[in-house]
Amino acid sequence: MRYAREVTFTPLVRAYATASKTETFASSGKAGLKAADIANRLRSEKEKQTNVNNEVPVSPLQNRVNELKQFSQKLQSVHPSVFVKALYGGILYQDQNIIAINKPYGVPLHNVDGIRNSIAECLPLLAKITDGMSPGQHFHLCHSLEKENTGVLILAKTEDAAEHVQTLIRSHKVERKYLAVTVGVPIPSEGVIDIPIIEKEVMGPQPHFKMGLSPLFKVSEEGDGVTRVRAHRQAHSAVTQYRVLDSTSGCSLVELQPVTGVKNQPRVHMALALNCCILGDHKYAQWNKLAPQKLPEGILRRLGLVQSKTRYLPLHLHSRRIVLPGFKGHSDITVSCPLPKYFTNTLKRLRIPLPTKE
Numbered sequence: 001m002r003y004a005r006e007v008t009f010t011p012l013v014r015a016y017a018t019a020s021k022t023e024t025f026a027s028s029g030k031a032g033l034k035a036a037d038i039a040n041r042l043r044s045e046k047e048k049q050t051n052v053n054n055e056v057p058v059s060p061l062q063n064r065v066n067e068l069k070q071f072s073q074k075l076q077s078v079h080p081s082v083f084v085k086a087l088y089g090g091i092l093y094q095d096q097n098i099i100a101i102n103k104p105y106g107v108p109l110h111n112v113d114g115i116r117n118s119i120a121e122c123l124p125l126l127a128k129i130t131d132g133m134s135p136g137q138h139f140h141l142c143h144s145l146e147k148e149n150t151g152v153l154i155l156a157k158t159e160d161a162a163e164h165v166q167t168l169i170r171s172h173k174v175e176r177k178y179l180a181v182t183v184g185v186p187i188p189s190e191g192v193i194d195i196p197i198i199e200k201e202v203m204g205p206q207p208h209f210k211m212g213l214s215p216l217f218k219v220s221e222e223g224d225g226v227t228r229v230r231a232h233r234q235a236h237s238a239v240t241q242y243r244v245l246d247s248t249s250g251c252s253l254v255e256l257q258p259v260t261g262v263k264n265q266p267r268v269h270m271a272l273a274l275n276c277c278i279l280g281d282h283k284y285a286q287w288n289k290l291a292p293q294k295l296p297e298g299i300l301r302r303l304g305l306v307q308s309k310t311r312y313l314p315l316h317l318h319s320r321r322i323v324l325p326g327f328k329g330h331s332d333i334t335v336s337c338p339l340p341k342y343f344t345n346t347l348k349r350l351r352i353p354l355p356t357k358e
Helices: 002-027 035-053 060-073 080-089 119-131 159-170 265-273 297-303 307-312 341-350
Strands: 091-094 098-103 150-156 175-183 190-194 197-202 208-213 217-219 226-228 239-248 251-258 317-324 333-336
Touching: 060 307, 060 341, 080 091, 080 119, 091 333, 098 317, 150 159, 150 333, 175 265, 175 341, 197 265, 208 265, 239 265, 251 265, 297 341
Parallel strands: 150 317
Antiparallel strands: 091 098, 098 150, 175 251, 175 317, 190 239, 197 208, 217 226, 239 251, 317 333
């Protein structure tokens, strides 16, 4: 009986206080609560306590899904001023001409439907809090980085500086290195992919466009060699150097160095040229449709997921380092960016050693 009294003591005190207020109201000529109301309140308090005690624990799978959701939605819907402060906190380098920031996952360079924030829209405010620029002045984007990419993004403080950086990129004088987690192990482990890329329409239940390969060679009819074919007019020259840094559990950590800058180039070359799609690439994992990436059971176990939840996997493609050649007597500018948390978590789950710092 003593235990029962201790359990119900707090609700009774609350009920007594309510009853006391009721008597006060009643003595003032106002309608008070009845005994039935007090009993109902006690019952409600008891039910709430029972619900808290019997709450079903969140499963490890749900925890993992919630963790992945946070990475992709964290900065997409916050207030623009909060978003700009996050970008400001991610400044990697700046001088009188350029500024390099750590681009977060899931944020596009330009406005797209359904996403509140974009890099371009926030450049005037970023310029104001960084350099105290007056209204109307802003930073300039120097190159492209996809919405799903993370890492080094170069901005220019003036139009002349932006034009200079863009000229260096077009003339292939800027060194860009990416890190990617791939599903599968590229063979050979190091090489150069030199296959043009062209935009193609994919027919089917969901007609859409993708970047695809437009090879300059094809296997001969006899099957004993290759023959050169005429280049397609709309194809873009695309060259990517790659090197496998480590591999285990059916996945690899690959360093990619795109020489050219065609849209989706690293993703297309890895998925279609080497048949080692980048983890979280739900666009190029299957050519004939748009669907979540299918993963082997062993990889799913390591990642703590089931196939129906792979759609929450973010793209594991990170702009790790950019080197700009020096000009006007200045030395080269090297900007490196740490891996995002979801990337390092994946490497730990796959038991792939973290890359050494550059």
